Amino acid sequence: MYSTPKSLDRSEGAKRDIITGGIVVAAILLFIGTGGNVMQAVVRALIGIGGGPDRVLATALVLNIALILFGWRRYNDLNREIRERTEAEQRARYLADTDPLTGFLNRRALLVSGQRMIAEAAADKRDVALFLLDLDHFKTVNDIHGHAAGDRVLQVAAERIAAVLPPSATKARLGGDEFVAMIAFDPAARSDIDALAAELVAALDNKIMHDAQPIRIGASLGIALASDASVSMETMVRQADIAMYHGKDEGRNRHVWFEQGMEMAVQVRNQIETGIRDGMPRGEFVPHFEPQVDIASGRLVGFEMLMRWESPEYGLIPPERFIPVAEESGLIGELSLRVIRDAMEIAKRWDPSIILAVNIAPQQLKDPWFSQKLTKLLVETGFPAAQLEVEITESSLFENLPLVRSIVTSLKNQGVSLSLDDFGTGYSSLSHLRALPFDRIKIDRSFVAAMRGSPDAQAIVLAIVRLGESLAMPITAEGVEDEATAIELTRLGCAKGQGWYFGRAASAADTDRLLADRGLLRGVGVPSARPVADEKEPLRKTA
Structure with missing residues (x-):
């Protein structure tokens, strides 16, 4: 002593x-x-x-x-x-x-008081529900409005959480934009917990005013259950966190109960994230190219670059498996620029009439230096800016239009063309066309796929084509999968299309062969193909 x-x-x-x-x-x-x-x-x-x-x-x-x-x-x-x-x-x-900003318990105190609540509830033959709330788009609030606005959002969120929860609930802020609430309840009253969770999500879906500016957030909520005293707080928080991210994957602004099957999904996600981090410096992510053609003549006019993961361990992994993980983990910016660089090096061998179209992730348009980074790639690779078309999805334009305007204006000044992708799926398509200097409109594949047998879909496509004509913006139709659709698009006046009918995305070697056959490129070698990883299973090593 x-x-x-x-x-x-x-x-x-x-x-x-x-x-x-x-x-x-x-x-x-x-x-x-x-x-x-x-x-x-x-x-x-x-x-x-x-x-x-x-x-x-x-x-x-x-x-x-x-x-x-x-x-x-x-x-x-x-x-x-x-x-x-x-x-x-x-x-x-x-x-x-105590968390000084909200007055809630902090993480350390939560672990102690929460474990005590679990033990007391078990003694009374009651269950405990742990809510883990994560504010949606909170990072954007800090980036756009500043940290003072972020603090205000956290305080208002805490006030709304406290107003909804019963007085007996334990309330805590884990840190950042994550909150925890714990409620002891009768096992037969699980529906009451669902109702309470839904009320919390609804309360956080209302706008918050800061300096006369409306800020809209939302919340994804995961729920973990403790039915006996053997359950640890660490386990409950981890399970609720898994359920919360599952809710984000389903579209955000909702509550989800933890289920054991979610553990495997998290393990697969972590496996993919590790693979991305390890695979980038090894050059495992490569560009594939989907043809874009003049519908009336069949003439090849360009390619859209699509990212593929050629893993030596797991085979060819489709983008729908790894792109969401790259976005969630903040790796998409670096990953995208690496593959765009490779695509530019490949496309330098193309005829100058062939356009390279590249998709930009929404997160990249939050980077004030993105235009400079892309311009640097053009300079370092020697790829002509006039041969590059940047595709921006409508969904990426809602959060910070002034920043996006600055980025696209800078790219336009370099000679890069701009295309509004997935047109018609957003809430303010016409205002975006007026606010930003786009050169081309791409009709979302959902409208094109619905054309056959749907007069309404045909009318929408026709209206977009006429809009493009009035604005002197050419139209590209995505998702053209058969001859009948191509003929109908030609009749409606759509000049350019892409989809399986014209050709699927192919490797650089196959793309080079296609161009060489048409006299648009010198020939190159063809690498061996890799097996494609199944979309719904965990990654498995190839033999």
Whole structure:
């Protein structure tokens, strides 16, 4: 055992208090013993009977009075010191357990109080539900509106959470934009937990005002269940986190209960993320190219670059398996630029009439330096800017239109063409055409696929074609999969198309062969093909 400085201070203070108390007690006893005689002598002297009090006794009395006053003052000081020390300790304990921004418990305190709640609920034969809420698009709030706005959003979110939850609920902020709530409930009342979760999600889906600016967020909520005291808080938080991300994958702004099957999905996701990080420097991500043709003549006019993962361990992995993981993990920007660089190196061998179209991820349009990064690739590879077309999806334009305008204007100044991809799927397509300098419109494949047998879909495609004509913007139709659709698009006036009918996305070698056969490229070698990984299974190594 050893004494800390704090315990030593308290020990020394206690010794001083004992000494002071002893002196005061002695002074009071002396006052009682001497005060009567001295005061009696003083009174007699005043009325002319006898001499004055003994000088020594009088001095002792004065000293006794002084000591008593000193003791009283020390007593008050001691009380004040104890009170201040107690308040300081309570404040320190509060700060150690509480998130200062929201007033909720912090992670450390949650683990302790939550484990206690699980044990108490189990003793009462009750279950415990743990809600883990993650605010959707919170990073964008900080990026666009600043950290003061982000703090305000967190405070309002906490207020709304507290307003919805019952008083008995445990509330905590894990950090960042993640909140936790714990509720003990009767096992037969699970529907009440569903209703409460839905109410929380709805409460956080309302806009928040900051500096007269509306900020809209949302929340994805995962729920974990503890039915006995053996469940640990760490397990509940992890399970709720898994369920929450499952909800984000399903479209956000919803609540999802944890299920055991979700564990495998998380393991696969982590496996894919690790593979992406390891595979980028090894050059495992390569461009494939989907032909774009003039529908009326069949003339090849360009290619859209599509990313593929050629893994030496797992085979050829389709983009729908790894692109979402790359976006969630923040790797999509680096990954996209690496593959675009490779595509530019390949496309330098193409005839100047063949356009290279590249898709830009929404996250890349949040990067103020994206235009400079793409321009740097053009300079370093020597690829002509006039041969490059950047495709921007409508869904990426809603969060920060001024930044997107700055990026696309810079690219236009370099001579790069711009295409509005998936046109018609957003909420404000016409306003985007007016606000941004696009050169081409791409009709979303959902409208093209529905044309056969759907007069409404045909009318939509025709309206988009006429809109393009009025704005002097050529139209490209995506998802052309048969001759009848191609003929109908030609009849409606759509000049350019792409899809399986014209050719599937192919490797660089196969694309080079296609171009060489048409006299648009010198021939190159053909690498061996790789097997394609099954979309729904965990990645498995090839033999």
